[in-house]
Amino acid sequence: MVHSGETYAVVLALFFAVAAGLVGSFALMKRxxxxxxxxxxxALPGLGLAFLFHFNxxxxxxxxxxxxxxxxxxxxxxxxxxxxAMIGVVFAGSVAIGAVLTPKEDLVEAxxxxxxxxxxxxxxxxxxAVLLIILVVFGFKDELILGLFSPELAAATGVKLERLxxxxxxxxxxxxxVGLRFLGALLAGSLIIIPATTGRRLxxxxxxxxxxxxxxxxxxxxxxxxxxxxxxxxxxxxxVIVIISxxxxxxSLLKKPAAA
Amino acid sequence: xxxxxxxxxxxIRFGNRTVIxxxxxxxxxxxxxxxIGPNGAGKTVLLRALLNLLPYEGVIQWAPDVKLGxxxxxxxADRQLxxxxxxxLAAKARLLKLTAQDVSLVADRVGLTPELLATSVxxxxxxxxxxxxxxxxxxxxxxVLLFDEPMSSLDELAExxxxxxxxxLQRERHLTVLLVSHDLSVVYQFATKVLCLSKGKxxxxxxxxxxxxxxxxxxxxxxxxFYEHHHDH
Numbered sequence: 001m002v003h004s005g006e007t008y009a010v011v012l013a014l015f016f017a018v019a020a021g022l023v024g025s026f027a028l029m030k031r032x033x034x035x036x037x038x039x040x041x042x043a044l045p046g047l048g049l050a051f052l053f054h055f056n057x058x059x060x061x062x063x064x065x066x067x068x069x070x071x072x073x074x075x076x077x078x079x080x081x082x083x084x085a086m087i088g089v090v091f092a093g094s095v096a097i098g099a100v101l102t103p104k105e106d107l108v109e110a111x112x113x114x115x116x117x118x119x120x121x122x123x124x125x126x127x128x129a130v131l132l133i134i135l136v137v138f139g140f141k142d143e144l145i146l147g148l149f150s151p152e153l154a155a156a157t158g159v160k161l162e163r164l165x166x167x168x169x170x171x172x173x174x175x176x177x178v179g180l181r182f183l184g185a186l187l188a189g190s191l192i193i194i195p196a197t198t199g200r201r202l203x204x205x206x207x208x209x210x211x212x213x214x215x216x217x218x219x220x221x222x223x224x225x226x227x228x229x230x231x232x233x234x235x236x237x238x239x240v241i242v243i244i245s246x247x248x249x250x251x252s253l254l255k256k257p258a259a260a
Numbered sequence: 261x262x263x264x265x266x267x268x269x270x271x272i273r274f275g276n277r278t279v280i281x282x283x284x285x286x287x288x289x290x291x292x293x294x295x296i297g298p299n300g301a302g303k304t305v306l307l308r309a310l311l312n313l314l315p316y317e318g319v320i321q322w323a324p325d326v327k328l329g330x331x332x333x334x335x336x337a338d339r340q341l342x343x344x345x346x347x348x349l350a351a352k353a354r355l356l357k358l359t360a361q362d363v364s365l366v367a368d369r370v371g372l373t374p375e376l377l378a379t380s381v382x383x384x385x386x387x388x389x390x391x392x393x394x395x396x397x398x399x400x401x402x403x404v405l406l407f408d409e410p411m412s413s414l415d416e417l418a419e420x421x422x423x424x425x426x427x428x429l430q431r432e433r434h435l436t437v438l439l440v441s442h443d444l445s446v447v448y449q450f451a452t453k454v455l456c457l458s459k460g461k462x463x464x465x466x467x468x469x470x471x472x473x474x475x476x477x478x479x480x481x482x483x484x485x486f487y488e489h490h491h492d493h
Binding site for chain 1: 308311313328335336337338340343344347350356
């Protein structure tokens with residue numbers, strides 16, 4: 001029997017998939033895959049604190065996520081080895097702190113997520129977040145495109161790059177946050193990156209790229225949820241979704257690269 | 261005539277390295293200012309400061325009605341980006357609230373064919389890329405064009421075509437052009453004023469005063485013969 005709490009969760013997961021594909025496409029073009037991974041891992045200490053003190057994990061995750069996003073934003077303004085090293089330190093450090101903070105019995109859930117029913121309020125908040133993500137990405141699409149092509153030309157055209165980068169990081173963090181509970185801190189970032197990588201392999205045109213990334217993401221989430229509900233209920237959906245996503249990417253390797 | 265640009269006591273530093281020091285010059289509407297000097301003299305840096313993309317000390321004063329178009333020397337665009345020239349032009353047009361017709365007018369003028377417009381930015385030749393950058397700069401109808409000449413990406417024929425295009429555009433649109441050039445033969449033909457930058461020093465004046473063997477030798481710290489030899493190729 002499918003009940004409404006489960007329906008809400010499934011529908012939000014699919015909404016998240018669309019946002020992840022879209023944000024991931026731009027993250028991939030911006031070459032911020034590493035920064036993206038850090039952002040999702042930074043959520044772990046927050047999740048740990050939430051499990052430890054029994055408050056809503058999403059609030060804990062959100063708090064540390066946005067601190068993480070601001071940190072990356074500051075780091076992005078600088079370049080060079082020091083930044084790379086800093087990102088590596090934040091990345092490993094937050095996983096370690098999260099692992100220490102999280103009670104043992106909750107650690108697997110914090111790392112790999114758990115699929116659970118949603119209340120109507122949680123569902124509506126989630127859907128609003130996804131709509132906001134999509135609106136921001138499309139609203140700033142032209143600025144993002146110019147910034148990707150040439151930060152210098154974008155600035156000369158009047159694009160405020162620092163502000164744009166901050167908005168993008170916040171939207172990225174928000175996407176991670178929506179996926180955080182059912183994918184976990186280790187995997188939430190990967191669903192933003194992998195479908196976009198698949199989309200990039202298969203297309204050479206921006207609009208097609210965005211569409212195919214979103215499709216790859218929706219297919220992975222949808223089939224992952226279906227597989228764990230009907231065929232392999234002993235597994236949690238997060239890892240299965242990421243495995244399917246990775247399998248789609250491997251399939252995409254059969255096609256020759258889109259742009260020479 | 262009121263200058264369209266006046267620069268007074270401009271100094272640009274990166275950390276403790278001073279690239280440009282106490283620079284003064286002025287550009288009148290319709291001028292063709294050529295900026296010359298050896299590598300590392302700060303020519304590109306000067307253009308970027310004029311575009312307000314860099315911090316500087318001193319005064320850079322543009323006329324109030326000025327609209328700048330910028331053609332950078334190179335764009336380190338990721339060749340893997342799934343962007344076509346038309347995507348870039350459309351993005352800029354939407355940001356400036358221009359119409360699709362504005363885009364096609366500029367594309368036509370510069371000679372961007374529909375095939376070129378649909379080509380990924382990563383696989384353009386040097387000359388095609390340059391055309392795309394010029395079209396991008398011309399969108400929005402600038403009255404000043406800042407043009408940073410590419411060092412080596414163009415063959416001679418392509419280069420000549422680009423300068424022909426620049427000259428025509430200048431006539432049609434009453435453009436003021438600030439041109440960073442590595443090619444003195446272009447400067448001879450093209451410039452109404454010359455600004456030379458060299459090791460923190462500068463000189464400024466009409467071509468017949470600046471483009472003398474003595475000044476050039478001082479600017480490039482090399483005998484002029486080198487250049488004559490260079491142009492024999």
